[in-house]
Amino acid sequence: MLNPHTSLVALIDVQERLAQVMSDRERLVENLRRLIRGAQVLNLPVVWAEQNPERLGPTVPELRALLEGHRPVAKMTFNCWADPGFRRAIEATGRHQVLLAGIETHVCIYQTAVAMQAEGCEVEVVADAVSSRSPEHKQLALTKLLSLGVRPTCVEMALFELLQTAEAPAFREILSLVK
Template identity: 40%
Template sequence: MVVDVQDRLAPAIADSQAVQDVTKTLLRAAAELSVPSIFTEQYPKGLGPTVEPVHQAATNAYVVSKMTFSAARETTFMDVLADLQCRQVLICGMETHVCVLQTALDLSVLGYEVYLVADACGSRDPMQRELGLTRMRQEGIRLVTKEMVLFEWLERAGTEDFRSLLKMIK
């Protein structure tokens, strides 16, 4: 799940390009491994669509517009999640301490296993990002990194998937 990596928000995010680069790698790997992807867009009329290079990294991603900070409070998003029959949700995006945080906490309360990709999350203010990460950790959200995710998805070396994704890791 990619939360609000949008045209008018992304330029204001500290280390935005690094967040986008990690997000693109995760999306390309997800596409290769047939892991479904969902994008949320907070008030796209005002903040624009998902940043094009990030959007292009995914194939067949669902896009859900929202006005609530937590995507879990949007019926359309929850319908998509139910249709995918996912019980685990991997989250990255912007802003860590607002939409990412509220979505992660709500999904956790609803019984989903929530994993936050810490190196693929950003906020305008680095302190807000750190406090958002701290709060999520305190609330039981599992913090992971891009490499943790990729190697867990792969499970083993020596496969075609491993060789393909290894290029993304290096």
């Protein structure tokens, strides 16, 4: 089970040029917005990465606006865990349960999940908050990750798992995010 004291969200490469060509872009961005807002309500750290931002542009404005006060980790590696800045940002949180979200599922999400899990992190891929250009590539990556022991989740499942009880102070706010 996810624990609100040991979990974090890693947002990967949801940049303007990449996001334009993703399958079901609007749903992806809306689910990412819900996940980020939920993480903020639950006081989870959000570590944010951008792939080659000079060429691919910044994170989409809908999400960038939620992340004011944070700085993305600029990277060139597909496997985010191989980037020293990203790795330091994750390790600095002191948390080991990672909710991976972003794009592309079959490239950066896949490689990062495999590498992080191999190093002892508990990784869950937020299936409704990841995308690829083709739905087939996304599904192939999720299937392969599952076979390697990386668990899938969805935004609503993860947020309620982190919330733990309807008596939690954040219950109503989380409920309003998922409705």
